[in-house]
Amino acid sequence: MVVWQQLAAATPPGPFISAIKSLHPEAGKSTAQVLWQRGWRNIAAIKSFLFPEDYKPTSAFAFAEMSQAVERIAQARRDQEKVAIWGDFDADGVTATAVLWEGLGQFFPQHERLIYYIPNRLTESHGLSMIGLAQLQAQGCTLIITCDTGSTNLEEIRYAAGLGMDVIITDHHTLPPYRPHVTALINPREFADDHPLRYLSGVAVAYKFIEALYEEFPTVPQLPLDRYLDLVAIGLIADLVELQGDCRYLAQRGIAQLKSQKRPGLAALLKNARQKGDRPTDISFGLGPRINAVSRIYGDASLCVELLTTQDPQRAAELAQAAELANDRRKALQKTILNQAEKEIARLDLSTTYVIVLMHPQWSVGLVGVVAGQLAKKYGRPVILLRAEGLELADGDLGELDLASEPNALPYPGNEIEPPDLARGSARSIGGLDLYELLNQHLHLLHRFGGHPFAAGLSLPIQNVPLLREGLNQALGQRWGGQPPIEPAIGIDLDVPVAELGAGLFRELKLLEPYGLGNPGVTLRLQGVEIQKPWRNGLKDIQGQTQNYSFVTFTILDPESGHQAAGIWWDHQPQDIPPGRCDLVGELNFNTKDNQYVFHVRDLQPAPYANVLPGHSTRLEILDYRYRPIPPLPEPVLTLETPPQTWTEWRQWLTQAQRAAIPLALIYSHPPRTTPTQAWQRLIGITKHLSRTGAQIGLDRLQQELGLSALAVTKGLDTLTALGVEIFVYPQPEQPNAQPAISCRYPQAIAANPQAVEQFALTVAEEQFRRHYLAQVPTPTLRQVAGQSA
Incomplete structure (x- = not known):
């Protein structure tokens, strides 16, 4: 079960709310609440965060070797050299190639003294290759400019030098232990973690390179620098980089330009995706997958570069159709792989x-x-x-x-x-x-x-x-100290009523976009709602063929006020929705196809939802006296005398103590350890005694005798049945809440079934490991489970 984390809901002070409202007509209390919870306090910083016109971008010459790169381009222009762009075939690499193709095309004649090369995804790999470099050298290229690749291709760079070709690297991947022998290395990994250029993606680095050229040679370019920003936004968001500093600024400006749909190719892609292009989700769920699908299915990503840069609407429509078909094929294959992988994980x-x-x-x-x-x-x-x-x-x-x-x-x-x-x-x-x-x-x-x-x-x-x-x-x-990582919780930003799921809240929260690493989307919770008219929907591809993806749509009803809203839950079925009232967590989106606001569900549970952890404002005091003498305990206190056997039990104890604002004292000792062999021999002995005497034993008593859970005991009885032992179950109607009792009858000879016995042994071993692990969970880990820092 997914844990929901109630974020600290401290109400921001009135002056802060007023200041936020003064920044924009759409800004309101919800915007202020989210910003306050995420640690924003400085209004000037918030203003530059929300509005790109108030942000001061960083100079392209902040890169240590940008000047060398610009000077090498100037030399190539003077000497009439032939230049090659070496790109990559994912969305970041393709958009970076397109930016360099158009940007450098202002300095070199395209197809004559400027060409580009992208490896074929079906026959080659990411990065430079000696075969590709040899082909470019045969075409007369003397300068290679990479984008979104190349930082660690040390052997290939040496090979290029041996062929008489210089290399400028523009990339954002991890740097090698020592600098490659290149003319210039432009990679934001050179900056500190808090530098505004640190998290640029490949296309953003390519854009800063073109920006430097525009600044150094302002009279050469005929196209405005802003022309490339829509491509930059696509690569930034599709590559899932942290949208802070210049990354956020470039993404904001790029989305604003994308909305105008000046590029015929992007307009055609957005039309097929039924998106407007005014939100980052239009990129992450619309443009990005379609661009990536081209190389995943066809191999050759040059189709995408042409799609992004052509000015011919008819050609753009043809290429966009090919990308759409590739994306449909990609989704079908991806679902197959996911299903196969999950079957393996289940083992x-x-x-x-x-x-x-x-x-x-x-x-x-x-x-x-x-x-x-x-x-x-x-x-x-x-x-x-x-x-x-x-x-x-x-x-x-x-x-x-x-x-x-x-x-x-x-x-x-x-x-x-x-x-x-x-x-x-x-x-x-x-x-x-x-x-x-x-x-x-x-x-x-x-x-x-x-x-x-x-x-x-x-x-x-x-x-x-x-x-x-x-x-x-x-x-x-x-x-990790032998502890599997804790399942990540869904953080709840705001509790909202169904009545607010409309245009006002949508436009207010849209001010916080683009979302991404460092600025997650705002998660809303709806409490005590009813789900009506659930309907299973299937996706069809552009040719009308049914795909193996499904989703359920429904109406969300507030039974108290009668307000309704549309809801959708991807990759689920109507039978996944529990009866009665539910609590939902998700995001508010706008469906352009149906022209309505829709609540996209991430998770739902029956109401009231008992597995929500309180916010950070209530500090849980944990008194850890496990495996040592217990001193006098304070009053009041919640004591835990036996170790919980599941994370669900742990969360229930932690939540109970946190909500009551009292300490939780851990006063238990090590649980007894039972080996699989001991458990099996003990089970055999008890059931043989029952068979010989005709007696019965309650299942709860059997669990105590074996020191096992109900699941493990059931597995043991199933194993005995597979060996030929007859198990008789007797309900105890005089004790309504009691577990049933059993008796046994052994055959003269037990059948050999080593696989069944092995499965019981594995069940016991796994249960004992989990029990002893959970009994020794460190206090800092428990604080993390309770939603607090260690």
Whole structure:
């Protein structure tokens, strides 16, 4: 069950609310409440955060090597050199290529002295390649400018130098241990974490490069610099960078330009996506997936560069149609991979799994990164999904498969030659875990590897996959103290009535956009509502074919006031909605197709929702006297004398103490440890005694005797039944709340069923691990579960 976290709901002071309202006609108490809860206090800073016209952008020459890059472009113009842009095939890389293509096209004739090269996703990988560099050198190129790639391609850069080509790198991925031998390296990773340029994506770095050229040679360009901002916004939001500082400023200005739809290609894409282009979600759920799908399905991303830069509306419509078909195909394949991966995860013991590493011979490498991100978010663990390319495909091939790896894949010494049997794929991280650094500790197992703290691509020999899985789990197990990561809670920003789910609240909260890392979307909670007229809907592709995605739509009713609102819950069915009143958490959106405001549900539970943790304002005092003498306890106090066996039980105790504003005292000792063998022998002994004497025993008493849960005892009885033992169940009507009793009859000979016994042993082992782990949870972890900092 997902935990809901009630954020600190301290009411902002009146002067603060008044100041926020004075900033914009749409601003109101809800805007002030969210800003206050997120730590905003300075009105001037808030003004520059909300309105780009009040933000002072950082100079492009803040990059240490920008001047060298600009001077090398000037030299190339003077000497009539031929220049090549080396791009990348994801949305950030494609938009970066388009920005450089149009921007540098103001300085060099396109197709004559300026060309671009993007690796084919189905046959090549991210980053520079020696084959591609040789092709460009054969075409007469003497200067290569990368975008969204290249920082770690050390061997390839040396190869380019040997061919007589200079390289300028514009990128944002993790820097190598030492500077590559290039003319200029423009990468925001050189800045401190709090620098306003630190989190620029690849397209934003490319834009700052063009900005520097415009500043240095103001009389050359014929097109305005602002022309590129819509492309910058797409790459920034699609790449999920932290939207702070210049990132937020550029995204805000870019979305404003995107709304005008000056580019025929973007207008055609938005039309197919049924979006206006005025919100970041139009990019993250509309434009970004369609741009990415082109290379995932067709391989060649140059189609997208043409789509983004053409001024021919008819050609734009044709290319947008091709992108739409690719996206439909992508969604079908992605859903298949997700279902297969979740079946594999169901077989894992997640109590001892710190990183999920799965491999399959049919998975498309171009799609596993997307699925890995979905799974990491759902299970709260880093996820690595791999395609075993050397294995034979089983029945049910997924169709066109993507053979690419991830950004800036770097071959390590001794790994330059492609082994015949490789596993290739992608990794996605969770908040607070530097995945790049973690994988960097296991280079000896990898063939290629590259990326950044949140996402990485890798390839390795298939035989090394178990070693990598074991090594990563061991490393994270030690780092996390043997405790699986706590399931991330859904933070509740505002409680709102159904009556407010309309234009006013929507426009007010829209002031806080664009949302992203560092500025999450505003989560609303509706309490005690009724869900009426649930209806299952299916998605169809552009050709009218049904896809394997579904969602449920319904009416949300406030039974007290009678107000109604439209609701939607993606990837769910009507039967997932519990009867009676519910509490809902989600976001308010606008459906352009139906021209109505819709509440997008993230999670729902029967009301009243008992699994909501209080806010930070009430500090929970935990008195930890486990495994030691107990001193006199204060009054009042809530005492916990036996360790909870599930996180749900823990949350109930923590919430009870927090709501009552009294300390929680932990005064229990170590729970007795029962091995699977001991539990099985004890169960055999008890049931043989019942068979011999004809006696009965209550299931609750049997649980106490075995020291096991009801689930484990039931598993044990099922195992006995599989061996041929007859189990008789007797309800106890004279004790309505009591569990039933059982008796047994043993056959003369018990059947051999080692698999059934093994399953019981695994159940007991997992339960004992969980019980002892939960009994020793550190106090700081309990505070995190209670929604407080340690």
